[in-house]
Amino acid sequence: MSESIVVENVQKEFKIRFHRTIKQMSVAAARGQELSQTFNALEDVSFAVEQGESIGLMGLNGSGKSTLLKLINGIMRPDQGKVLTRGRISGLIATGAGFHPQLSGRENIFLNAAVLGMSDAETRRKFDDIVEFADVGRHLDSAVGHYSSGMFSRLGFSVAIHVDCDIFLADEVLAVGDKPFKRKCLERMQEIRKSGRTLFYVSHAAGSVRKMCDRVLVLEKGRLTYDGPVGPGIKHLKYDDAKGSGSQTDEEQSDDELGNDI
Amino acid sequence: MSTEPEGETRVVDAPLASPAATTGLFEVFRRRYLLRLLVRREISARYQGSFLGLFWSYLQPASRLAMYYFVIAVILDRNIENFAIHLFAGLVMVHFFTESFGAGTRSIVQNKAIVKKMAIPREMFPVASMLVSAYHVIPGMVLLSGFCVASGWRPDPMGLLAGLLGFVLVAVLGTALAVLFSAANVFFRDFSNVVQTLTQFTTFSVPMIYPYSMVDDRFGGHTTLYLLNPMADAVLLFQRAFWVGTTKNPEETISEDLPHHLFTWGIGQLAAALVLLVIAQYVFSKLENRIPERL
Ligand SMILES: Nc1ncnc2c1ncn2[C@@H]1O[C@H](COP(=O)(O)OP(=O)(O)OP(=O)(O)O)[C@@H](O)[C@H]1O
Ligand SMILES: [Mg+2]
Numbered sequence: 379m380s381e382s383i384v385v386e387n388v389q390k391e392f393k394i395r396f397h398r399t400i401k402q403m404s405v406a407a408a409r410g411q412e413l414s415q416t417f418n419a420l421e422d423v424s425f426a427v428e429q430g431e432s433i434g435l436m437g438l439n440g441s442g443k444s445t446l447l448k449l450i451n452g453i454m455r456p457d458q459g460k461v462l463t464r465g466r467i468s469g470l471i472a473t474g475a476g477f478h479p480q481l482s483g484r485e486n487i488f489l490n491a492a493v494l495g496m497s498d499a500e501t502r503r504k505f506d507d508i509v510e511f512a513d514v515g516r517h518l519d520s521a522v523g524h525y526s527s528g529m530f531s532r533l534g535f536s537v538a539i540h541v542d543c544d545i546f547l548a549d550e551v552l553a554v555g556d557k558p559f560k561r562k563c564l565e566r567m568q569e570i571r572k573s574g575r576t577l578f579y580v581s582h583a584a585g586s587v588r589k590m591c592d593r594v595l596v597l598e599k600g601r602l603t604y605d606g607p608v609g610p611g612i613k614h615l616k617y618d619d620a621k622g623s624g625s626q627t628d629e630e631q632s633d634d635e636l637g638n639d640i
Numbered sequence: 641m642s643t644e645p646e647g648e649t650r651v652v653d654a655p656l657a658s659p660a661a662t663t664g665l666f667e668v669f670r671r672r673y674l675l676r677l678l679v680r681r682e683i684s685a686r687y688q689g690s691f692l693g694l695f696w697s698y699l700q701p702a703s704r705l706a707m708y709y710f711v712i713a714v715i716l717d718r719n720i721e722n723f724a725i726h727l728f729a730g731l732v733m734v735h736f737f738t739e740s741f742g743a744g745t746r747s748i749v750q751n752k753a754i755v756k757k758m759a760i761p762r763e764m765f766p767v768a769s770m771l772v773s774a775y776h777v778i779p780g781m782v783l784l785s786g787f788c789v790a791s792g793w794r795p796d797p798m799g800l801l802a803g804l805l806g807f808v809l810v811a812v813l814g815t816a817l818a819v820l821f822s823a824a825n826v827f828f829r830d831f832s833n834v835v836q837t838l839t840q841f842t843t844f845s846v847p848m849i850y851p852y853s854m855v856d857d858r859f860g861g862h863t864t865l866y867l868l869n870p871m872a873d874a875v876l877l878f879q880r881a882f883w884v885g886t887t888k889n890p891e892e893t894i895s896e897d898l899p900h901h902l903f904t905w906g907i908g909q910l911a912a913a914l915v916l917l918v919i920a921q922y923v924f925s926k927l928e929n930r931i932p933e934r935l
Binding site: 380381382384392429430448450451452453454455460461462463464465466467471473474475476477478480481485488489492493494497498521544573574575 | 650651652654655656657658659660661673674677678681684685688689751753754756757758759760929932933
């Protein structure tokens with residue numbers, strides 16, 4: 379086994395600015411009000427993930443999940459501590475990055491794939507699979523700006539899922555896909571998991587985390603408060619306190635939960 | 641890169657490393673496939689859905705030329721030999737510069753969808769803007785060469801060298817300023833307005849609608865300050881390349897209408913632009929860490 383993601387004592391600081399223009403700022407300064415405030419979106423977070431593990435990252439809104447994903451993806455750098463990863467990263471956080479509304483689906487596939495680090499040859503090799511998975515039919519050669527929002531995200535999703543990566547990050551993004559497509563995506567993510575890639579999955583849906591992950595991390599106000607097996611992790615979040623931990627109800631629930639999230 | 645046995649652990653033979661993209665201009669050229677696609681995206685998106693398509697890129701410089709020509713040569717009745725070429729050589733360079741600088745400054749904010757989602761070297765965007773502007777120099781050059789040939793142009797090797805030097809100077813200068821201001825523009829969007837205002841001065845600060853000899857007369861030969869403006873040198877170099885060869889007596893034109901030591905000026909300015917590029921890169925890498933969260 380080898381480590382795939384190492385996060386050590388990571389802290390990420392954000393500044394909240396209360397005023398935007400020079401006029402507002404000078405008024406506030408004259409009144410002796412604060413101009414900005416810093417706070418830690420992540421504080422002293424440490425964990426390590428082995429290659430092939432499937433991690434569910436949970437927590438309330440604003441607890442720092444997306445921020446942590448951005449650090450792992452390398453978009454942001456930690457203010458303290460360090461983040462290390464092994465291999466190529468892709469995932470459902472960069473879906474549709476680089477899409478230009480005036481260009482066709484075909485052109486956008488190449489562009490988005492290049493943004494995700496694919497070469498020309500690699501994209502050509504996978505092009506048919508990508509098109510088939512996205513299933514946008516005869517709209518492939520029309521401008522992406524005229525796609526329905528579901529079609530738009532399917533195209534982005536399809537490219538992201540075909541990147542030959544070692545670490546796959548998924549933040550909740552598929553709110554607009556229809557049910558058959560969501561099911562297809564979840565199947566695909568199971569495949570990714572089975573192929574031995576590290577999966578990092580952010581979700582509020584206990585059901586799908588239970589299906590998909592073998593370890594749960596819980597963030598509370600930027601601190602890591604739980605790191606361990608799935609069942610107790612979900613309990614820690616008190617997501618299913620009303621229904622008890624009967625996995626029966628969870629399984630029944632999961633389909634509906636998939637509706638608001640994957 | 642990795643083997644993929646079904647159900648087993650995947651073996652990744654890569655080192656454990658920081659995921660943040662290694663940045664810098666060199667990295668941009670290492671990922672030139674992406675750079676090429678970004679440039680192509682800008683170019684084809686600009687003419688997408690337009691009936692005349694790429695024809696516009698000929699129409700625009702031609703109409704700019706016609707407008708200036710009408711005002712300066714017809715209304716103000718300035719008498720410069722082959723004035724249209726004198727003017728157009730300047731217009732092509734000035735437009736290349738203002739486009740690289742202006743579009744480059746806006747480039748990171750405009751591409752925030754990518755910048756916020758993916759770790760790629762962010763210098764990519766100002767560089768792509770410069771290349772898009774460089775691409776749009778081609779139609780201007782085609783028209784310019786056409787006019788020159790029609791006026792009995794005799795190109796000479798030194799002239800072509802001057803043209804190349806002028807072009808490279810503007811490209812480097814435009815990139816340096818675009819890199820610097822694209823990062824600044826993320827923090828205060830005011831910078832794109834500042835740049836717009838600045839670039840308006842370019843037209844008048846270069847010897848294009850007036851001849852260099854007039855500046856020389858007015859300041860009694862003390863033109864050092866005027867020539868410290870890199871754009872003035874770039875325009876003069878371009879005129880050396882195109883306009884000089886169309887005048888009746890090129891030797892005389894060079895000695896009377898161009899500054900002495902034009903090449904020395906050009907090379908000096910190029911060196912200065914390269915230094916500016918290094919500084920821009922340094923400032924950019926200082927600001928860069930905060931870019932994604934401020935977009
Ligand atoms: N660019 C930014 N500038 C300032 N504050 C930010 C920025 N990005 C995130 N934050 C703050 O950091 C905190 C964590 O945000 P984050 O997006 O990581 O939450 P999350 O756990 O993903 O929430 P959700 O479940 O709603 O997706 C929030 O309080 C948010 O306001
Ligand atoms: Mg989030």
